[in-house]
Amino acid sequence: MFRTSFENLTEFVVKCFQKMGVPLAEARIATDVLLEADLRGIESHGIARLTGWYIDRLRNGNTKPVSKIRVLHEATSTALMDGDGGLGLLVGYRAMELAIRKAVSSGAGFVSVTNSRHFGIAGYYSAMALAHDMIGISMTNSGPLVLPTFGTVPMVGTNPISVAAPTGTGTPFLLDMATSVVSAGKFESAARQGKAIPVGWALDELGEATTDPVVARAARQFLPLGSDSDTSNYKGYGLGVVVDILCGVLSGIGASPMLSDSYGHFFGALRIDSFRPVNEFKTMMDAMCKGLRETPVRADHEQVLVPGDREFQSREERLKDGIPLYLTVLEALKVLGVELDVPLDL
Incomplete structure (x- = not known):
């Protein structure tokens, strides 16, 4: 395993995007979104996908x-945005900016997006x-x-959901999850x-x-969260359809079976002080998260984690020690x- 700094990777990726005709300011945004996945330990959606998911698709039009x-x-408080077939990494950023602006003025903002492309990790935008x-x-x-x-035919995407909430102390709450058992990127990583x-x-x-x-990726028969009907996989299936409604039907791009290389997104921002004082909210969040982390644990584990704990710890470590790269990824970057x-x- 090879490690390199976030700064070195950033410079390389920005220049690669620029070589493909992406303006500098937009290249920096796209790079930040992409590499945040690596910082948070989500290698399945980071630099490993630079060539196949972004550069190659810029190349082929x-x-x-x-x-x-x-x-x-x-x-x-709402908007429908057209991504015009641009980098999802940038389209998602602009759409979440708009949702936040609307929340500033009206207390809540919601933006559905049509005609976009793969946008990286959902947790970047919620955060x-x-x-x-x-x-x-x-x-x-x-x-x-x-x-x-x-069912015997895939009808839903991995359709991830992310929710982020601020805290007064410690790391924020940050849930970022596929509605399938795992994201498609986990198969690539394996x-x-x-x-x-x-199994499952x-x-x-x-x-x-x-x-x-490799067999699983080729078969394209992933299982919804829960794996089996006996373990309530209808819940993961249902959540995946909810995402299709908000991202596909509401935006007009269509549900998963209607998609190939285009995507729909959905973003929301809720201004806390339009519900209650922010300090009171954060104090209650701190107490809730503290209680979760102090839950008695099984003998084979150290601590109960709050969603986001692992990612923010990884971020701190990798900014200090560098981002790890598998040799296959490193070789692909050299070729690129x-x-x-x-x-x-590097």
Whole structure:
């Protein structure tokens, strides 16, 4: 495992985006969103996807380097935004900015987005609300990968949901979860490391459980959160459909079965002081999180964690010690650097 600094990776990725025609300011935003995944320990959605999910799609015309992001319809606290086929990393950022602006003026802001592309980690955008003493909400749909309960054909995307809430002390609350058992990126990570996946993540082409991440990716039969009907996977299936409603039906781009390389998103911001005093909210959040962390634990674990604890701890460590890169990822970056004539100074 090789490690390099966040600053070195940032410089490389920004230049790669610029080489593809993305303006500097937008390239910096897209890079920050992408690499925040690596900082938080979510390698499945970070630098490992630079080539296949972003650069290659800029190359083949699927994604526009310069897009005309615009509002199609707007009310006091809501908006429908058109991403114009641009980088989802940038479209998501602009849409969450708009949701926050609306919350500043009206107490709450909600933005649905059509015609976007893959936007990275949902938790980046929900966390944007924290600095404004707001609760942030972010989600996206994607092409069909997940089987509905009792179904044999994938009809729902992995459709992640993220919610962030500020605290007075310690790390904020930050939930970022797929509505399938795991995100699609976890299969990529397992394949990259040559590791088997647990039973209950996905089925093979014959509808049987598989522990091979390559087979699972090819079969495209992921299981909804809960894995099996006996363990309530209808809940994960239902949550995935909720995401499709807010991101796909509300935006007009369509639910997961209607998608290929385009995505719909949904963002929300709730201004806490439009409900109650911020300090009172944060004091109660602190007490709740403290109680969760002090819950008695099983003998084989050290502590109950609050959503976001692991990610913020990883962020602190990786800013200090560097971002780890698997050798396969490092080699791919070297190839990309040569192709784009961007020095890879790690």
